[in-house]
Amino acid sequence: MDQNLIDFTTQVVDECLPGKSIDCVIIGFEKQQLKVLLLKWKYEDIWCLPGGFIRKDEDMDQAAQRILEMRTGLKSVYLNQFYTFGSKKRSRLNEEVQLTRMRHVLEEIHGKNEKFVTWITQRFITTGYFALVDIRKTAPHPDMLSDRCEWKSLSNIPGLMMDHKEIILKVMEHLRVQLNYLPIGISLLPQKFTMQDLQKLYEAILKKPLERSNFQRKMLKLGFFIRHEKQLTGAANKAPYLYSFDEMKYNELIEKGIGFRY
Amino acid sequence: MDQNLIDFTTQVVDECLPGKSIDCVIIGFEKQQLKVLLLKWKYEDIWCLPGGFIRKDEDMDQAAQRILEMRTGLKSVYLNQFYTFGSKKRSRLNEEVQLTRMRHVLEEIHGKNEKFVTWITQRFITTGYFALVDIRKTAPHPDMLSDRCEWKSLSNIPGLMMDHKEIILKVMEHLRVQLNYLPIGISLLPQKFTMQDLQKLYEAILKKPLERSNFQRKMLKLGFFIRHEKQLTGAANKAPYLYSFDEMKYNELIEKGIGFRY
DNA sequence: GCAAAAGTGTTCTCTATACACCCATGG
DNA sequence: CCATGGGTGTATAGAGAACACTTTTGC
Numbered sequence: 108m109d110q111n112l113i114d115f116t117t118q119v120v121d122e123c124l125p126g127k128s129i130d131c132v133i134i135g136f137e138k139q140q141l142k143v144l145l146l147k148w149k150y151e152d153i154w155c156l157p158g159g160f161i162r163k164d165e166d167m168d169q170a171a172q173r174i175l176e177m178r179t180g181l182k183s184v185y186l187n188q189f190y191t192f193g194s195k196k197r198s199r200l201n202e203e204v205q206l207t208r209m210r211h212v213l214e215e216i217h218g219k220n221e222k223f224v225t226w227i228t229q230r231f232i233t234t235g236y237f238a239l240v241d242i243r244k245t246a247p248h249p250d251m252l253s254d255r256c257e258w259k260s261l262s263n264i265p266g267l268m269m270d271h272k273e274i275i276l277k278v279m280e281h282l283r284v285q286l287n288y289l290p291i292g293i294s295l296l297p298q299k300f301t302m303q304d305l306q307k308l309y310e311a312i313l314k315k316p317l318e319r320s321n322f323q324r325k326m327l328k329l330g331f332f333i334r335h336e337k338q339l340t341g342a343a344n345k346a347p348y349l350y351s352f353d354e355m356k357y358n359e360l361i362e363k364g365i366g367f368r369y
Numbered sequence: 370m371d372q373n374l375i376d377f378t379t380q381v382v383d384e385c386l387p388g389k390s391i392d393c394v395i396i397g398f399e400k401q402q403l404k405v406l407l408l409k410w411k412y413e414d415i416w417c418l419p420g421g422f423i424r425k426d427e428d429m430d431q432a433a434q435r436i437l438e439m440r441t442g443l444k445s446v447y448l449n450q451f452y453t454f455g456s457k458k459r460s461r462l463n464e465e466v467q468l469t470r471m472r473h474v475l476e477e478i479h480g481k482n483e484k485f486v487t488w489i490t491q492r493f494i495t496t497g498y499f500a501l502v503d504i505r506k507t508a509p510h511p512d513m514l515s516d517r518c519e520w521k522s523l524s525n526i527p528g529l530m531m532d533h534k535e536i537i538l539k540v541m542e543h544l545r546v547q548l549n550y551l552p553i554g555i556s557l558l559p560q561k562f563t564m565q566d567l568q569k570l571y572e573a574i575l576k577k578p579l580e581r582s583n584f585q586r587k588m589l590k591l592g593f594f595i596r597h598e599k600q601l602t603g604a605a606n607k608a609p610y611l612y613s614f615d616e617m618k619y620n621e622l623i624e625k626g627i628g629f630r631y
Numbered sequence: 632g633c634a635a636a637a638g639t640g641t642t643c644t645c646t647a648t649a650c651a652c653c654c655a656t657g658g
Numbered sequence: 659c660c661a662t663g664g665g666t667g668t669a670t671a672g673a674g675a676a677c678a679c680t681t682t683t684g685c
Contacts, residue, residue, distance in 0.1 A: 580674095580675065580676070580677090582676095582677085583674070583675065583676085587673085587674080599682095601683080602683090603683095603684080604683075604684075605683055605684035605685060606682070606683055606684080607681060607682035607683055608682070608683065630673085630674075
């Protein structure tokens with residue numbers, strides 16, 4: 108296990124571009140709540156976004172893809188770049204507070220690969236990517252520096268490293284503004300879902316309630332839904348229809364932007 | 370003059386972050402056409418976006434600000450990051466074709482500062498910024514590697530270095546999608562303008578004609594225009610009113626996004 | 632007077648919104 | 659029976675699109 112860490116840090120220093128990183132905001136939707144995938148640092152109570160570095164022989168987009176796959180097991184999901192964070196204060200881990208908080212991990216590595224600690228504590232410019240995934244299809248997996256990898260509700264984010272909180276906020280703003288051009292429905296929901304699921308998803312992103320009956324009619328009029336048999340929920344009320352997307356039509360419309368006002 | 374070039378290249382290598390650059394798409398509007406500010410390489414018939422590097426002690430945003438000011442003389446105009454280009458093929462100048470085309474410049478520098486040529490021909494990741502400026506207030510100024518700095522019509526862009534054409538296309542797409550959230554009117558037009566000017570601006574960005582009378586009414590209803598005396602154009606027709614923006618109201622609405630459909 | 636562009640008006644359609652109403656389900 | 663949430667209907671206000679009409683200007 109120790110050898111793994113040494114190999115990993117050596118590889119990073121030798122094969123990756125210095126001073127440039129990628130952070131992924133991997134977003135899911137479960138129990139009517141938006142969630143984000145986070146990693147917890149070994150030994151310390153501090154969390155961070157799944158991130159990584161760009162190999163010298165790899166496109167930045169490929170690197171993001173690779174990082175996403177390593178943390179979730181997922182290939183070919185919606186993944187897009189949204190912003191690059193370049194504040195001069197952005198040095199990975201080298202701020203006083205950070206150093207103190209991550210002392211244990213860095214000390215462990217320092218004993219094994221001093222070069223890596225120098226490499227990783229320099230100033231970094233990070234490019235943020237966001238992915239929209241179906242939580243139920245993911246198999247979260249921590250990286251070499253973390254011991255936990257979990258879905259956290261957006262309304263209840265733990266203490267984050269550096270500016271990672273800011274990065275998440277930026278994504279949420281991006282989601283809201285670009286909503287009409289993003290395949291949120293098809294990416295975040297399970298194959299079959301109810302109109303209520305979809306509405307709650309929109310409400311979570313827009314952070315405001317929408318009128319139930321109008322939402323349903325507006326959505327259905329878009330014409331990319333397939334209606335299935337009803338689902339008996341066991342609740343004391345009428346059972347809702349299940350829907351799925353006509354993927355062709357859905358993607359076509361999302362490309363152009365569904366001209367919606369909320 | 371030679372000493373300047375040596376000083377410049379030495380400074381860049383010593384004081385800037387390696388492998389990271391900034392390219393600015395500086396956009397203006399004149400004679401009812403969108404224009405972009407471009408530089409022409411010394412000795413060669415190849416053009417490029419105004420760009421530069423990030424000093425080790427400077428935020429990325431500050432660097433973009435500095436580059437913009439050096440090329441246009443402008444401070445505090447609308448300037449925003451829009452995308453980061455990280456293809457592995459993105460090495461500044463080191464592709465065969467590029468090397469051939471830029472032979473003269475590189476040879477000149479090579480004789481004076483070999484280190485710089487190595488530094489600048491490595492793989493670069495560049496972050497694109499776009500600025501919206503009033504052309505009439507700019508004083509274009511070439512950089513150390515170029516001998517011309519000019520406004521070029523978007524419909525007639527000369528041969529560009531590397532992926533700079535792609536970068537410009539990406540900006541235009543961004544403008545279209547984000548239109549309701551961008552202060553295009555106040556940034557690109559002179560202080561006083563006619564409704565036709567504004568309409569032509571929107572049409573240039575959206576690349577489609579808009580209905581004159583409806584455009585006028587919709588715009589005026591937004592409530593951030595100040596109407597001034599009429600302007601006699603000398604043409605054989607009714608003189609149009611001049612307008613300016615109520616900056617407070619304009620910026621407020623742009624923040625939220627003017628809920629427009631075109 | 633005439634052509635051309637500006638400004639305003641009118642009509643029709645479509646959308647958004649609010650809310651009423653009935654339906655299905657389990658207790 | 660009732661309470662709860664689902665699905666559909668309807669009425670009203672406002673936005674968008676097309677186009678008619680009038681006004682102003684220089685020739």
